[in-house]
Amino acid sequence: xxxxxxPFTPPPRLLxxxxxxxxxxxxxxxxxxQLIGQYDPSMTACMNETMALYRDVFVTENRWTFMVDATARxxxxxxxxxxxxxxxxVLVPIMGRFGHLLKEIAERCGAEVSVLDVPWGEVADPEKVxxxxxxxxxxxxxxxQGDTSTTMCQPLKEIGNFCRAEGILSYCDATASIGGNTxxxxxxxxxxxxxxxxxxLGGPSGIAPITISPEATRRIRARHHVEAGIRTQAHQNGxxxxxxxxxxxxxxxxxxxxxERLNHHTEAxxxxxxxxxxxxLLLSEGRDEVVERHRINGxxxxxxxxxxxxxxxxxxxxxxxxVVGVYIPDGVDGxxxxxxxxxxxxxxxxxxxxxxxxxIWRIGTMGYNARKGAVLPTLACLEQALRLEGVSVPAGAAxxxxxxxYADAGAQSDE
Amino acid sequence: xxxxxxPFTPPPRLLxxxxxxxxxxxxxxxxxxQLIGQYDPSMTACMNETMALYRDVFVTENRWTFMVDATARxxxxxxxxxxxxxxxxVLVPIMGRFGHLLKEIAERCGAEVSVLDVPWGEVADPEKVxxxxxxxxxxxxxxxQGDTSTTMCQPLKEIGNFCRAEGILSYCDATASIGGNTxxxxxxxxxxxxxxxxxxLGGPSGIAPITISPEATRRIRARHHVEAGIRTQAHQNGxxxxxxxxxxxxxxxxxxxxxERLNHHTEAxxxxxxxxxxxxLLLSEGRDEVVERHRINGxxxxxxxxxxxxxxxxxxxxxxxxVVGVYIPDGVDGxxxxxxxxxxxxxxxxxxxxxxxxxIWRIGTMGYNARKGAVLPTLACLEQALRLEGVSVPAGAAxxxxxxxYADAGAQSDE
Numbered sequence: 001x002x003x004x005x006x007p008f009t010p011p012p013r014l015l016x017x018x019x020x021x022x023x024x025x026x027x028x029x030x031x032x033x034q035l036i037g038q039y040d041p042s043m044t045a046c047m048n049e050t051m052a053l054y055r056d057v058f059v060t061e062n063r064w065t066f067m068v069d070a071t072a073r074x075x076x077x078x079x080x081x082x083x084x085x086x087x088x089x090v091l092v093p094i095m096g097r098f099g100h101l102l103k104e105i106a107e108r109c110g111a112e113v114s115v116l117d118v119p120w121g122e123v124a125d126p127e128k129v130x131x132x133x134x135x136x137x138x139x140x141x142x143x144x145q146g147d148t149s150t151t152m153c154q155p156l157k158e159i160g161n162f163c164r165a166e167g168i169l170s171y172c173d174a175t176a177s178i179g180g181n182t183x184x185x186x187x188x189x190x191x192x193x194x195x196x197x198x199x200x201l202g203g204p205s206g207i208a209p210i211t212i213s214p215e216a217t218r219r220i221r222a223r224h225h226v227e228a229g230i231r232t233q234a235h236q237n238g239x240x241x242x243x244x245x246x247x248x249x250x251x252x253x254x255x256x257x258x259x260e261r262l263n264h265h266t267e268a269x270x271x272x273x274x275x276x277x278x279x280x281l282l283l284s285e286g287r288d289e290v291v292e293r294h295r296i297n298g299x300x301x302x303x304x305x306x307x308x309x310x311x312x313x314x315x316x317x318x319x320x321x322x323v324v325g326v327y328i329p330d331g332v333d334g335x336x337x338x339x340x341x342x343x344x345x346x347x348x349x350x351x352x353x354x355x356x357x358x359x360i361w362r363i364g365t366m367g368y369n370a371r372k373g374a375v376l377p378t379l380a381c382l383e384q385a386l387r388l389e390g391v392s393v394p395a396g397a398a399x400x401x402x403x404x405x406y407a408d409a410g411a412q413s414d415e
Numbered sequence: 416x417x418x419x420x421x422p423f424t425p426p427p428r429l430l431x432x433x434x435x436x437x438x439x440x441x442x443x444x445x446x447x448x449q450l451i452g453q454y455d456p457s458m459t460a461c462m463n464e465t466m467a468l469y470r471d472v473f474v475t476e477n478r479w480t481f482m483v484d485a486t487a488r489x490x491x492x493x494x495x496x497x498x499x500x501x502x503x504x505v506l507v508p509i510m511g512r513f514g515h516l517l518k519e520i521a522e523r524c525g526a527e528v529s530v531l532d533v534p535w536g537e538v539a540d541p542e543k544v545x546x547x548x549x550x551x552x553x554x555x556x557x558x559x560q561g562d563t564s565t566t567m568c569q570p571l572k573e574i575g576n577f578c579r580a581e582g583i584l585s586y587c588d589a590t591a592s593i594g595g596n597t598x599x600x601x602x603x604x605x606x607x608x609x610x611x612x613x614x615x616l617g618g619p620s621g622i623a624p625i626t627i628s629p630e631a632t633r634r635i636r637a638r639h640h641v642e643a644g645i646r647t648q649a650h651q652n653g654x655x656x657x658x659x660x661x662x663x664x665x666x667x668x669x670x671x672x673x674x675e676r677l678n679h680h681t682e683a684x685x686x687x688x689x690x691x692x693x694x695x696l697l698l699s700e701g702r703d704e705v706v707e708r709h710r711i712n713g714x715x716x717x718x719x720x721x722x723x724x725x726x727x728x729x730x731x732x733x734x735x736x737x738v739v740g741v742y743i744p745d746g747v748d749g750x751x752x753x754x755x756x757x758x759x760x761x762x763x764x765x766x767x768x769x770x771x772x773x774x775i776w777r778i779g780t781m782g783y784n785a786r787k788g789a790v791l792p793t794l795a796c797l798e799q800a801l802r803l804e805g806v807s808v809p810a811g812a813a814x815x816x817x818x819x820x821y822a823d824a825g826a827q828s829d830e
Contacts, residue, residue: 003464003467003468003695004695004698004699007441007444007445007692007695008445008448008461008464008688008691008692009448010448010449010450010451010457010458010461011451011455011457012449013449013451013452013455015450015451015452017452019681020450020452020453020681020684021450022449022450023449023450023685025449026422028446028447028448028449028685029422029447030422030423031443031446031447031685032443032444032446032447033423033424033425033443034425034427034428034437034438034440034443035425035430035435035436035437035438035613035619036425036426036428036430036763037428037430037432037435037757037763038435039766040426040428040757040763042425042426043425046423046425049418049423052418053418069485069486069489069620069621070484070485070489070662070680071484071680071681071682071683072680072681073661073662073679073680073681074484074485074489074662074680077660077661077662081660096644097644097645098644099644100642100643100644101642101644101661103643104642104643104644104661105661105662107657108657108658108659108660108661109659110659149644196681198450198681204450204683204684204685204686205484205680205681205682205683205684206484206621206622206683206684206685206686207621207683227515227516227519228515228518228519229511229512229513229514229515229516229564229768229769230512230768230769231769232769232772242522242523243523244523244524244525244659245492245496245523245660246488246492246516246519246520246523247485247488247489247492247520247663248662263768264488265485265486265487265488265489265620266434266435266486266487266488266611266613266620267486267620268486268619268620268621268686269435269619269620269621270438270443270446270619270621270685270686270689271619271621271683271685271686273423274685276423277422277423280418280419280422283419284419342452342455348452348455351454353644353645353678354644354645354646354647357647
């Protein structure tokens with residue numbers, strides 16, 4: 001059987017889609033470390049160090065900052081299922097595909113969900129969100145910071161602060177935005193934030209960093225139960241309405257990440273190593289410096305695409321730094337151009353979801369690929385791919401505009 | 416901040432506990448491969464290849480054999496939440512900690528759970544399980560094959576075949592046993608089986624292989640809904656009672672692993688690479704050969720421990736091949752011995768759960784560490800650690816007995 005004869009060898013790709021993106025080679029190295037036992041002192045030290053590092057990534061003092069062993073979507077579900085009880089009211093501003101996802105997950109938790117629909121390509125006006133909060137009186141407000149489906153970046157400070165003042169819990173999915181765009185958990189008053197590694201953190205999908213405020217912790221711990229097979233006389237019997245999921249029961253996951261180290265799952269050790277290294281690399285470079293690097297590269301990419309005669313998608317005032325939506329020119333087969341890019345040039349750019357399928361491409365410049373050496377080849381090759389498709393494109397304009405954008409940014413930072 | 420100055424470097428350990436165990440270095444190499452996009456033809460080919468490989472691991476023709484992106488416990492929850500509706504009846508024979516876990520997960524799904532309690536250290540008598548099935552008339556019978564908490568291996572064939580004949584769904588958690596003990600999904604009539612990589616498959620925790628029979632698939636697909644943000648006119652509107660979890664909705668995960676490749680989560684690419692390599696290595700060596708290797712090494716380990724004067728835990732007729740429970744001698748501080756082993760000899764052996772805490776150690780010989788070069792050093796060092804603790808141990812007896820056990824096995828295989 002030929003599958004058995006050799007290990008899988010992926011082809012070389014430059015991943016310039018909306019994520020996952022090319023992994024930082026230092027993160028791959030971290031994952032190639034040999035395993036250690038889950039209660040080895042070096043393992044629990046690694047877990048504690050990872051908690052400390054992600055407090056800095058999320059800019060928070062939250063004690064309960066740890067990992068959920070699932071992809072980013074699992075982090076969202078863990079947050080919702082652990083705070084929501086059936087019948088709770090949730091408000092979700094929806095500006096794209098991932099707002100729909102928050103609504104759907106909240107509904108499956110048994111919540112009554114109200115939405116605030118925002119046209120795709122725009123963000124929710126904080127004043128309108130606050131008005132909706134006053135009207136709906138939700139138990140939880142759930143938002144996406146950066147919705148890759150539309151490339152938009154939702155302003156959060158006013159909304160978070162309003163919720164905090166009113167005693168309403170807030171949740172934010174920062175998967176696509178964290179690292180590439182400013183996120184100030186405590187200053188903005190967001191109660192729970194979850195993320196993934198596969199965007200601006202430059203790692204693989206498969207583990208979800210999460211941070212939980214003291215008030216959200218209090219509500220989650222009020223539903224704390226210890227599993228029968230590991231409960232001892234020292235444990236109190238369970239109290240409160242049991243959280244509907246065992247795997248995503250954040251109260252039990254806290255026990256595992258606490259000094260008690262009460263077993264829950266077996267930590268995904270290799271993914272933990274990846275998560276720790278992603279945070280270490282980001283913080284070593286500097287949180288603000290990494291955001292600025294994403295801004296500079298996103299601006300250069302956008303300038304290059306515009307100079308090629310392409311029209312950018314969505315309100316550019318609110319575009320995430322790390323992904324650009326661009327209209328597929330009339331008469332162009334978007335998928336054929338993507339195939340030229342992938343198969344002939346080895347560069348992946350993104351398709352899109354739902355109403356935007358066939359309408360826009362999404363091109364990311366994030367994490368390890370938020371660099372000139374990734375942006376310029378993408379623009380150079382896209383110019384050629386469009387030419388292969390028969391589109392008339394000004395020769396060299398995209399790269400020249402991107403170079404000029406980089407020069408501007410350099411001049412500004414020299415001032 | 417010193418955390419930023421260097422990557423995490425785990426200390427060298429020989430992991431001889433109940434899992435995770437030392438990862439096969441070839442699996443670490445597979446994980447160090449660079450990422451590819453989730454719809455790259457090479458990625459979807461890798462997914463399809465992984466499905467094919469795990470059909471052979473599970474010994475099944477089931478089309479729906481794929482990965483859940485969570486630790487093994489997430490695979491259990493995905494199976495239960497996708498087939499169970501609130502009020503469904505579930506029967507769980509409980510012979511250890513992981514039987515309690517199945518009960519707890521089923522309860523959180525809203526099921527009415529009946530249990531068949533078995534003394535720890537024994538397995539459930541299939542006749543008694545069948546009698547309980549006749550009495551309870553469950554919608555689902557859920558069992559653990561190998562419960563590491565007690566080291567026991569549950570016989571499944573009669574129970575599975577009875578359920579199949581009666582049209583009752585069966586689920587089995589094979590996390591701790593698969594690879595090291597025979598598992599015949601189709602021949603035994605088990606509808607859903609899930610597992611993890613971190614035991615006999617020689618990989619890291621963090622992804623859960625699962626296989627689903629046509630009948631279980633039919634019941635799951637009857638509750639199929641497509642997410643709002645990615646639904647198109649070509650999709651039927653949802654039908655059936657919606658599965659309570661989005662992340663663990665196996666109907667949607669099937670869409671992702673189908674030719675439609677409808678987006679759900681972003682596949683945990685590095686863990687997928689690990690899973691594929693684990694299966695490739697196992698099948699290259701040969702499924703029966705790997706089971707036999709576990710049997711031989713487990714027998715040698717058990718012989719060595721007995722020769723040292725230690726008493727083995729549980730019914731040895733039903734012990735898993737890959738883990739041995741052994742009583743901590745009277746007056747010995749079990750945790751101090753484990754610390755000697757870990758800190759002075761670099762070898763991890765396992766503690767235990769619930770009623771067995773402080774009563775037994777659990778020593779594994781599984782996956783990459785089901786080999787003489789792991790078993791003999793473990794016995795040699797345990798002899799020394801016991802001596803350090805003041806226990807009188809016959810010098811060299813353990814290693815001699817293990818060597819004799821290996822020689823017997825070799826002689827038998829030469830016949």
